[in-house]
Amino acid sequence: MTETGTQLAAERRRDVVARAESGESITSIALRYGVTRQAIRGMLRRRGVPARRTGKLTDAQREEVVKRFLDGVSLGQIAADFSVTVPAVRGLISRRGINIPSVSQGLRHDAFDSLTPDACYWIGFLFADGCVSYRPGYLPQISIGLAERDRDQLVALRDYLGCGNSISRTNPIQGSCQFSVRSRSLADRLIELGRYGDSIDERLVVSRDFWRGVVDGDGSLGIYKRASPSGRTFAQFRVVGRRHVLTAFVAFLESSGISGLSVRPHKSICTVGTTCGPAERIASLLYLDAEPALARKAEIAAQMIARQR
Incomplete structure (x- = not known):
């Protein structure tokens, strides 16, 4: 079908x-x-x-x-x-006979072999926003596209991988940019860890760095005003993804003392969301004294964490 x-x-x-x-x-x-x-x-x-x-x-x-x-x-x-x-x-x-230097020189093909905190973060980010593709006759490609406002995130990923590949402007009208590398080792490793499978490597499931990467890719954090005369504000957290990924995330939260959340259907995917105290505790769990992180989400997380004190 x-x-x-x-x-x-x-x-x-x-x-x-x-x-x-x-x-x-x-x-x-x-x-x-x-x-x-x-x-x-x-x-x-x-x-x-x-x-x-x-x-x-x-x-x-x-x-x-x-x-x-x-x-x-x-x-x-x-x-x-x-x-x-x-x-x-x-x-x-x-x-034209013009030499083209290899932009992948220095690429760390073993960047995800050891699941360090930094590696777990970038793996999580690629799980959320990255694409691993295989084409006959070509090396496998890992690519990721973001809004132009998050270009620095692609620069940070490129620096982590140790290569000089360009970050191209893919859609000037909508303001998007893209970064990609070709590496069989990196692509196979992401697949092995569960990028497109039905389960995620347990070492990633227990890593707050991995989940911060996922949230930086497919999550949202915010502080909003209530629709009431008081004008008081509340914190909100939300992340979308495939059901088995979010089920693992809920289990991670429960192991960290944050319970009561559930995975809910959302169009063709699923979502986990909460507000107020639980949202602030999630922000603290994932972002407190943590690097790397997407700058604009880390800034909002810091505001959410401050509300707890």
């Missing part, structure tokens, strides 16, 4: 967008998910993601591509600006 474009699970929709932005053809994506090309094209259009250009660059555009590369602009940025793929830009530059 095939899935229509509107029936694709939220997680798969993110994968579709990541694949399209990394240069995979609409035909290839449609075949992978058993839907029509029109369904994939329509889904991308609704999210403001341009389809991969099938035409050729003009002679003037080719010269501009070469000039911009020699001026130091990244392949990813050039590809985004001209609405073509990175391999197309790389091929053009190579055919």
